[in-house]
Amino acid sequence: MPKKTKENDELNKGKKVTKKSSTKKATTTKSATKKASTKEASTAKSATKKASTKKATTTKSATKKTSTKEASTAKSATKKTSTKKATSKKKSSIKGTENEKVEIVEYYDLPYRYNQTIVKTLAQTPTTLFIYWDISDKDRKDFENQYGENFFQITKPILIVYNDTLGYKFEIEINDFANSWYLHVADSKCNYRIELGRRPIQKNENINVDYIYITSSNKIESPNDKILFDPNQKMVYFRNVKTNVETSKSINTLSFIRNMGKIYDIYDLYKAIYQNENIEEIYDNSNPSSSPSSRFF
Amino acid sequence: MQQKKGYVSFVLHAHLPFIHHPESDDYLEESWLYEAISETYIPLLTNFQKLVDEGVNFRITMSMTPPLLSMLDNKLLQRKYIKYLKRMIELSEKEIKRTSNDERLNRLAHYYFDRYSNDLHIFKEVYGCNLIQGFKHFQDIGVLEIITCGATHGYFPILYVNEKTVKAQIAVGVQTYEKYFGRKPRGIWLPECGYVPEADKYLKEFGIDYIITESHGILYADPTPIYGTFAPIVSPEGVIAFGRDIESSRQVWSSINGYPGDYNYREFYRDIGYEADYDYIKPYIAHNGVRVHTGIKYYRITGDTEFKDYYNVQWAKDSAEKQAGHFFDSRSSQIEHLSNYMETPPIILCPYDAELYGHWWYEGPYWLYILFKKIYYDDCNFELITPSEYIDKYPNMQISSPCRSSWGANGYSEVWLNPTNDYAHRHLHVAGDRMCELANLYPDAKGLKKKALNQCARELLLAQSSDWLFIITNGTMVDYAKKRIKDHIGRFTKLYYQIKDDNIDEEFLKDISKKDCIFPEIDYHIYQ
Numbered sequence: 001m002p003k004k005t006k007e008n009d010e011l012n013k014g015k016k017v018t019k020k021s022s023t024k025k026a027t028t029t030k031s032a033t034k035k036a037s038t039k040e041a042s043t044a045k046s047a048t049k050k051a052s053t054k055k056a057t058t059t060k061s062a063t064k065k066t067s068t069k070e071a072s073t074a075k076s077a078t079k080k081t082s083t084k085k086a087t088s089k090k091k092s093s094i095k096g097t098e099n100e101k102v103e104i105v106e107y108y109d110l111p112y113r114y115n116q117t118i119v120k121t122l123a124q125t126p127t128t129l130f131i132y133w134d135i136s137d138k139d140r141k142d143f144e145n146q147y148g149e150n151f152f153q154i155t156k157p158i159l160i161v162y163n164d165t166l167g168y169k170f171e172i173e174i175n176d177f178a179n180s181w182y183l184h185v186a187d188s189k190c191n192y193r194i195e196l197g198r199r200p201i202q203k204n205e206n207i208n209v210d211y212i213y214i215t216s217s218n219k220i221e222s223p224n225d226k227i228l229f230d231p232n233q234k235m236v237y238f239r240n241v242k243t244n245v246e247t248s249k250s251i252n253t254l255s256f257i258r259n260m261g262k263i264y265d266i267y268d269l270y271k272a273i274y275q276n277e278n279i280e281e282i283y284d285n286s287n288p289s290s291s292p293s294s295r296f297f
Numbered sequence: 298m299q300q301k302k303g304y305v306s307f308v309l310h311a312h313l314p315f316i317h318h319p320e321s322d323d324y325l326e327e328s329w330l331y332e333a334i335s336e337t338y339i340p341l342l343t344n345f346q347k348l349v350d351e352g353v354n355f356r357i358t359m360s361m362t363p364p365l366l367s368m369l370d371n372k373l374l375q376r377k378y379i380k381y382l383k384r385m386i387e388l389s390e391k392e393i394k395r396t397s398n399d400e401r402l403n404r405l406a407h408y409y410f411d412r413y414s415n416d417l418h419i420f421k422e423v424y425g426c427n428l429i430q431g432f433k434h435f436q437d438i439g440v441l442e443i444i445t446c447g448a449t450h451g452y453f454p455i456l457y458v459n460e461k462t463v464k465a466q467i468a469v470g471v472q473t474y475e476k477y478f479g480r481k482p483r484g485i486w487l488p489e490c491g492y493v494p495e496a497d498k499y500l501k502e503f504g505i506d507y508i509i510t511e512s513h514g515i516l517y518a519d520p521t522p523i524y525g526t527f528a529p530i531v532s533p534e535g536v537i538a539f540g541r542d543i544e545s546s547r548q549v550w551s552s553i554n555g556y557p558g559d560y561n562y563r564e565f566y567r568d569i570g571y572e573a574d575y576d577y578i579k580p581y582i583a584h585n586g587v588r589v590h591t592g593i594k595y596y597r598i599t600g601d602t603e604f605k606d607y608y609n610v611q612w613a614k615d616s617a618e619k620q621a622g623h624f625f626d627s628r629s630s631q632i633e634h635l636s637n638y639m640e641t642p643p644i645i646l647c648p649y650d651a652e653l654y655g656h657w658w659y660e661g662p663y664w665l666y667i668l669f670k671k672i673y674y675d676d677c678n679f680e681l682i683t684p685s686e687y688i689d690k691y692p693n694m695q696i697s698s699p700c701r702s703s704w705g706a707n708g709y710s711e712v713w714l715n716p717t718n719d720y721a722h723r724h725l726h727v728a729g730d731r732m733c734e735l736a737n738l739y740p741d742a743k744g745l746k747k748k749a750l751n752q753c754a755r756e757l758l759l760a761q762s763s764d765w766l767f768i769i770t771n772g773t774m775v776d777y778a779k780k781r782i783k784d785h786i787g788r789f790t791k792l793y794y795q796i797k798d799d800n801i802d803e804e805f806l807k808d809i810s811k812k813d814c815i816f817p818e819i820d821y822h823i824y825q
Contacts, residue, residue: 110782229521233521239531241537274543296333
């Protein structure tokens with residue numbers, strides 16, 4: 001973490017707006033001051049925002065003094081008096097709201113980056129991992145100090161994907177313009193972790209290794225995507241959730257299977273209990289409850 | 298009388314994201330709450346009361362999410378809802394005059410006038426503006442089981458890279474439930490049914506017995522549950538999982554031949570907000586003049602045609618009754634069949650978005666009322682049950698780990714993690730890490746710093762709402778959803794630095810605490 005105390009350039013400063021609903025007008029005061037720090041890059045914008053559901057037009061302006069460690073966008077907002085009139089009118093009719101109130105008019109943008117050396121992964125589907133990464137300015141500098149100023153030009157970024165369940169790994173080449181990636185993996189229900197590293201594009205006197213480790217991700221398990229018909233499953237384990245007593249039964253002794261006579265394993269049982277479904281595709285992905293049809297939005 | 302061979306369990310998930318804008322009346326999104334109250338929550342309460350009055354013994358389960366509870370309890374939103382109702386009553390009065398030359402239309406205008414007037418009466422006089430008490434009453438008399446949800450509907454399969462943030466979602470969900478219902482919840486609706494086994498230990502820590510999962514949460518569990526979704530399973534950590542039944546879901550939800558598509562039902566998309574003369578309807582649509590739904594709809598689905606017939610309340614009721622009969626018969630035969638294979642009576646779990654009932658499927662609450670009456674009075678081989686009651690009756694269940702899953706399209710995380718919204722995740726993760734950092738840095742904060750830390754927790758939770766990601770994917774109201782992520786991350790980050798710099802802007806803190814006033818009792822130590 002940066003030790004300096006001025007990192008809050010990652011976001012803009014809000015502006016104070018005094019609104020007097022009794023006059024049904026809003027008076028706006030602008031102020032947007034960026035504090036100084038030496039490490040973070042920030043950008044300032046002048047723009048006009050139009051929120052789809054809000055009619056207020058907002059103009060922004062900001063002044064930038066120096067850059068700070070974390071990239072950010074800073075804006076300050078001024079609401080046009082004309083559009084706030086309507087709001088003030090409405091407000092005055094709501095009982096219980098103050099006649100005069102101080103309100104901070106805010107506008108935020110998400111920081112472009114957090115200047116961390118990081119790689120994280122999430123499972124989007126059983127066979128698609130989402131991976132995002134970044135290398136902090138400090139670490140970049142350290143690599144350049146160690147391997148030469150052109151380190152990032154003479155090496156290429158790679159991700160090494162470890163499947164710890166099946167014990168294999170593979171690598172993919174990414175590029176320095178991306179900061180996230182969707183990656184197809186072959187095996188569902190497996191533990192994965194990702195390593196971010198770099199390989200020299202060609203032999204170089206400064207780099208006498210063929211791989212430079214940067215950082216590792218969190219570990220995740222990709223979801224399962226099928227019914228686990230395990231022919232070796234001979235026992236079924238039960239727990240009484242009131243007493244916590246656990247018992248086991250052999251599949252062959254379960255009375256419903258015994259009585260069925262011809263059912264010998266779970267696959268056949270599923271075929272019987274899901275009589276109206278296709279057992280091979282028992283989960284219907286087009287089921288409308290999975291769609292937004294019942295949401296308000 | 299037939300012997301009871303199984304159970305049906307309805308679970309309605311009532312949720313809206315926290316939308317509270319004291320700073321403006323211009324946010325259309327606030328009206329989601331008012332529409333949901335009029336179209337879903339009041340009709341459900343009314344039908345529950347009718348069943349109780351008629352001596353019908355029924356059971357239903359509802360998850361009421363913390364953001365919804367917070368909004369229902371919010372005085373400003375309660376006042377705004379009354380204002381909304383008065384505006385709707387005024388509009389329906391005008392409609393009565395406007396349609397006086399058309400008898401059928403005029404009858405419908407009167408119907409809406411009565412309905413909104415009745416809503417106002419029920420909301421103010423019957424429930425004293427507090428619908429939570431209404432739902433609590435039905436829980437207290439034993440016909441309704443209310444369960445909780447993640448604090449702000451944060452989607453666990455994305456948040457769990459920092460488990461503390463999942464723990465906080467669960468902790469605050471349970472605390473909010475206790476505040477409103479005076480007891481601990483036994484069950485939780487995992488936001489979007491998003492299950493990760495890493496959450497189990499926290500669910501147990503906060504006393505949760507059971508969760509609801511999508512069908513494949515059970516069917517793809519390990520080892521394979523021998524009874525499929527027709528019996529709950531218990532995870533090695535001790536969390537009980539009930540899976541959604543496939544067949545009954547399809548009957549209700551299917552966009553092709555599901556019940557809500559009946560030709561006699563009210564057509565959702567034909568609304569006078571879009572159809573009435575612009576100058577006439579202008580006071581009742583969006584403040585910026587954009588035409589929106591008003592709630593007054595005069596047509597029935599009619600068929601696959603643009604030429605719609607007028608809605609007929611009685612015909613719609615007839616269809617609902619017919620369909621309730623069909624559902625009843627289907628469950629009877631399903632249970633008859635299943636009971637041949639099971640050693641314990643099967644449970645058919647039917648979870649739905651509560652807002653499907655009434656908002657999208659206008660006749661849904663009436664259908665439920667008729668169905669529950671049929672189950673009680675007709676000769677029937679099954680009973681209604683809540684998941685808790687089932688657990689208490691049949692505590693012996695197979696040990697199996699549910700599958701990581703959700704009820705989103707394709708069953709995993711694509712809805713909440715795809716190229717339209719994946720930019721948000723690193724911000725949510727960093728904010729989560731920073732919140733934990735703050736909680737550990739300042740374990741004994743007092744005064745202003747404590748207030749700021751608690752507000753940080755609120756901002757983080759609000760940013761984590763799965764709804765913003767969903768809306769971005771869905772492509773409606775995208776600007777609003779993106780703004781909410783930016784606002785909450787922005788406010789969080791600003792406060793984070795102010796706290797660390799020991800330079801808290803009290804006025805700023807006061808202002809955002811007023812806007813984002815969810816969870817007044819929150820304690821940031823949950824992130825330690």
